[in-house]
Amino acid sequence: DADVTQTPRNRITKTGKRIMLECSQTKGHDRMYWYRQDPGLGLRLIYYSFDVKDINKGEISDGYSVSRQAQAKFSLSLESAIPNQTALYFCATSGQGAIGEQFFGPGTRLTVL
Amino acid sequence: ILNVEQSPQSLHVQEGDSTNFTCSFPSSNFYALHWYRWETAKSPEALFVMTLNGDEKKKGRISATLNTKEGYSYLYIKGSQPEDSATYLCASINSGYALNFGKGTSLLVTP
Numbered sequence: 001d002a003d004v005t006q007t008p009r010n011r012i013t014k015t016g017k018r019i020m021l022e023c024s025q026t027k028g029h030d031r032m033y034w035y036r037q038d039p040g041l042g043l044r045l046i047y048y049s050f051d052v053k054d055i056n057k058g059e060i061s062d063g064y065s066v067s068r069q070a071q072a073k074f075s076l077s078l079e080s081a082i083p084n085q086t087a088l089y090f091c092a093t094s095g096q097g098a099i100g101e102q103f104f105g106p107g108t109r110l111t112v113l
Numbered sequence: 114i115l116n117v118e119q120s121p122q123s124l125h126v127q128e129g130d131s132t133n134f135t136c137s138f139p140s141s142n143f144y145a146l147h148w149y150r151w152e153t154a155k156s157p158e159a160l161f162v163m164t165l166n167g168d169e170k171k172k173g174r175i176s177a178t179l180n181t182k183e184g185y186s187y188l189y190i191k192g193s194q195p196e197d198s199a200t201y202l203c204a205s206i207n208s209g210y211a212l213n214f215g216k217g218t219s220l221l222v223t224p
Contacts, residue, residue, distance in 0.1 A: 090156065
């Protein structure tokens with residue numbers, strides 16, 4: 001079984017709809033992250049959490065919110081989806097400290113019409 | 114936001130060629146430099162994590178060096194194979210913040 005799972009894997013939604021992307025991990029890591037990938041722009045950080053009570057905005061948090069329900073679960077919500085949020089979204093986890101490599105989920109491809 | 118720059122943006126080599134990419138990152142408040150390999154339709158996977166100036170890491174035909182004083186890292190692939198085709202991402206951590214990724218170098222190795 002995968003260490004980091006994301007649901008759904010693909011989603012098509014309409015402008016204005018609320019949508020939640022979910023991430024679960026079995027690695028026992030404290031740190032979890034949400035990134036989005038757009039062609040030519042690389043991975044950009046949306047939100048990150050260093051433990052259950054810690055939530056931090058990343059580079060591009062506007063239009064997104066997150067919830068850290070437990071050590072193993074970190075959800076990303078789009079309260080009112082817009083077309084420029086169409087992207088590939090990755091969840092990742094890492095152990096403590098700057099040297100902890102990140103383990104990525106399989107990605108969620110989101111299309112907002 | 115601290116910029117991490119990678120060059121070249123893309124590279125096309127023949128099987129057996131050796132190649133290298135560059136990652137430049139902010140040298141101030143540096144904590145660590147990560148390299149990831151990202152194959153099409155898969156998730157990024159870690160290659161190396163380096164923290165000390167002068168670090169050199171090696172995994173098979175792939176190696177990396179780190180210069181924290183001037184803020185650059187090189188990734189080398191010796192004798193490229195078609196299965197090396199992927200996007201190679203570097204990312205730095207400065208001031209204990211989360212990883213800041215470059216845009217990647219896309220490598221295509223043809224037989």
